[in-house]
Amino acid sequence: MTSTIPASTGSAPPASTPTSTSVSTSADQPKPSKLRLATLPGLRVFASLTVFMDHSLLPLPGVNPFADTAFGDAFEAVFRVAAFGCVSFFFVLSGFLLTWLAKPTDSYGGFLRRRLVRIYPGHLVTMLICLLGMGAALWQVLPNIFLVQSWVPRYEVWAALNGSTWSLACEIPFYLLFPFILRWVNKIAPSRLWWWVGGIVATVFVVSTISNFLVPNTPQFPFSSPIGMTQFWMVYTAPPTRMLDFVLGMIMCRIIKTGRWINLGLVPAIAIYLVAGAVGLLLPFTYELAFVEILPAALLVTAAAATDVHNRRSLLRGKIWAKLGDMSYSFYLVHGIVVFGGGTLLRNGQLFSIPAAFGIIAIDLLVSLGLAWLLYTFVERPIRTRWSVARPKLPKLIPT
Numbered sequence: 001m002t003s004t005i006p007a008s009t010g011s012a013p014p015a016s017t018p019t020s021t022s023v024s025t026s027a028d029q030p031k032p033s034k035l036r037l038a039t040l041p042g043l044r045v046f047a048s049l050t051v052f053m054d055h056s057l058l059p060l061p062g063v064n065p066f067a068d069t070a071f072g073d074a075f076e077a078v079f080r081v082a083a084f085g086c087v088s089f090f091f092v093l094s095g096f097l098l099t100w101l102a103k104p105t106d107s108y109g110g111f112l113r114r115r116l117v118r119i120y121p122g123h124l125v126t127m128l129i130c131l132l133g134m135g136a137a138l139w140q141v142l143p144n145i146f147l148v149q150s151w152v153p154r155y156e157v158w159a160a161l162n163g164s165t166w167s168l169a170c171e172i173p174f175y176l177l178f179p180f181i182l183r184w185v186n187k188i189a190p191s192r193l194w195w196w197v198g199g200i201v202a203t204v205f206v207v208s209t210i211s212n213f214l215v216p217n218t219p220q221f222p223f224s225s226p227i228g229m230t231q232f233w234m235v236y237t238a239p240p241t242r243m244l245d246f247v248l249g250m251i252m253c254r255i256i257k258t259g260r261w262i263n264l265g266l267v268p269a270i271a272i273y274l275v276a277g278a279v280g281l282l283l284p285f286t287y288e289l290a291f292v293e294i295l296p297a298a299l300l301v302t303a304a305a306a307t308d309v310h311n312r313r314s315l316l317r318g319k320i321w322a323k324l325g326d327m328s329y330s331f332y333l334v335h336g337i338v339v340f341g342g343g344t345l346l347r348n349g350q351l352f353s354i355p356a357a358f359g360i361i362a363i364d365l366l367v368s369l370g371l372a373w374l375l376y377t378f379v380e381r382p383i384r385t386r387w388s389v390a391r392p393k394l395p396k397l398i399p400t
Helices: 040-056 069-101 108-134 138-145 163-185 190-214 229-237 239-257 266-280 285-289 291-309 319-346 354-387
Strands: none
Touching (some): 040 069, 040 291, 040 354, 069 239, 069 266, 069 291, 108 138, 108 163, 108 319, 163 239, 190 229, 190 285, 229 285, 239 291, 285 291
């Protein structure tokens, strides 16, 4: 297939490469003095840490290390909705950055090669580690190998082996459809972009409402009582539902390029995100999973990008944030192995006092960062460097 990826953008950092690059201005772009996207890696780091904390506090045997269960459950509630929102943040960010990055000269095959080289090696390594450590049935392994597990509404399938990779199974169809969706997104009249934002948010609300009132709550999801497994899958892990986050990110990117951004600052955007999380605790669980944070996540991503586009002051720029942002994907892949595997195998389900439990979480974090550095340094980065760029054609030795 030789179709190209249409876009009216210049260059920008992809989700896997938080380094900042200038973007050529045009009639379809703002014209600030300096176009850079250096704040997003820092936000990605905080989102990754939030997901880590939520997973470290899940009410599962051997995971939440607090002997004081009331404290542990309350502490988990603090991170729960924010962590759900971070999933929306990552998906919105992916759609935003891929739209920012897209070039009209890019080929469909080249785009897919870069994305698969980006995600698959790390996935394969961590999946094999999980397979050796815990084993799995063939009907669980095969969907995970081909990253289609999230299409199956069964927890024992999409959460099998390295459970974190369910989100990659949502990324794959988005990558396959991205060039075609982008062609449509680029045709939306600038005056209608915010209407499409409202339409996407309303669609997520409808899906959450259908799940809450019309879908059976049995069999029950393992640790999200009283929600059912199908309810959880329909709102949270089903690729068609998560596609809405990606497309929202694409539209937000066009909003900032066409000068339709509402000029919301980064600090107010963070405040909106946190307040929405608090409100989500008061709503039925199906609304917590995606609805309450999808718009705040989109505003947060765009506000961070606008901070860089207009060269405003940001505390999330710098080499440390960039490096941690580079490692965030590897961290995402390994943290569940440490949190779930470590709690079950090493601590054998033992519970601890509040200070000791915080110490356990800190150790898990350091171990996860160390393993993420190893995975990034010796697997992700060298493979991406070798295979992300198409090899130049060799000259013919004998002219024809």
